[in-house]
Amino acid sequence: MxxxxxxxxxxxxxxxxxxxxxxxxxxxxxxxxxxxxxxxxxxxxxxxxxxxxxxxxxxxxxxxxxxxxxxxxxxxxxxxxxxxxxxxxxxxxxxxxxxxxxxxxxxxxxxxxxxxxxxxxxxxxxxxxxxxxxxxxxxxxxxxxxPSWIEANRFYPGVADALRFSSSEVYIVTTKQSRFAEALLRELAGINIPSEKIYGLGTGPKVEVLKKLQAMPQHIGMTLHFVEDRLATLNNVIKEPALNQWNLYLGTWGYNTENERKEAREISRIKLVDISEFSKNLK
Structure with a gap:
């Protein structure tokens, strides 16, 4: 374990x-x-x-x-x-x-x-x-x-350092094409995350990726956390009984609305987290 x-x-x-x-x-x-x-x-x-x-x-x-x-x-x-x-x-x-x-x-x-x-x-x-x-x-x-493509993006304040110095096991689970996420991590944040730890567009729905991650032998017994900015995605996870052991977080700094944050506050499985708390926990 x-x-x-x-x-x-x-x-x-x-x-x-x-x-x-x-x-x-x-x-x-x-x-x-x-x-x-x-x-x-x-x-x-x-x-x-x-x-x-x-x-x-x-x-x-x-x-x-x-x-x-x-x-x-x-x-x-x-x-x-x-x-x-x-x-x-x-x-x-x-x-x-x-x-x-x-x-x-x-x-x-x-x-x-x-x-x-x-x-x-x-x-x-x-x-x-x-x-x-x-x-x-x-x-x-x-x-x-x-350079101009890189400059059109930005990492949220404190996030790159939290990733760089994290003692946790970190995976990227995104609908972005993996090569773009990998390029931004490398070129903009100076972070090299192995490609096998980046699940991008084409690797399947996020709920299936989470099932795959929790089933890996090296992860059995670990405390599982999933951080999203889309309420709909977190609700999809909640609908899957097999994913009950995941702690779910809605990032308040991301691409969501006040109505979605208000709705999330009424869902016991979901915890709203701000960027400073997220960065602190990740480290």
């Missing part, structure tokens, strides 16, 4: 504030994907989009969703684009009603889970091609100008 603590950590919103980089990458990718729409977007509108993406970031579970949000913001900002860009879809009623009522950033924030599949159908898009495009744009940015 092992002893000590094992921490499974989300990356974006727990360790790294990547909203600036992901928004800029999404804008670059969107120009490639939908040139007939983004040809009307000027510099001022691009700046507005980036500002709004900081508000909308809590709804993003996987990076490709940034592309959808960027396009939706353009259609919100430029009505003529919205009217000309809708493709035939399966069910347009929800989107039509939102347009009629006046889509706002706030309604996107509140309705994203319902809105996302609707606009995917409206725009005749598929997840895999958007994921591939988003990753390719990031790779090209890194290859052509690594």
């Amino acid at each position: 092992a002893s000590g603590d094992l921490y499974a950590l989300d990356f974006d919103g727990v360790l790294c504030d990547s909203c600036g980089e992901s928004s800029l990458s999404a804008l670059k990718a969107a120009k490639i994907r939908w040139p007939f729409i983004f040809g009307e977007v000027d510099t001022a509108t691009e700046k507005w989009i980036i500002d709004q993406m900081h508000i909308l970031r809590p709804v993003v579970e996987t990076g490709y969703e940034n592309l959808l949000l960027v396009r939706l913001l353009v259609e919100l900002k430029i009505p003529s684009v919205r009217k000309s860009s809708v493709c035939p879809g399966i069910n347009r009623n929800f989107l039509r009603s939102m347009v009629a009522e006046g889509i706002t950033v706030e309604t996107i924030l509140e309705s994203w889970l319902k809105l996302k599949p609707t606009i995917m159908s409206e725009w005749n898009e598929d997840k895999d091609s958007l994921v591939d495009l988003f990753g390719r744009v990031r790779d090209e940015w890194m290859d052509n100008d690594l």
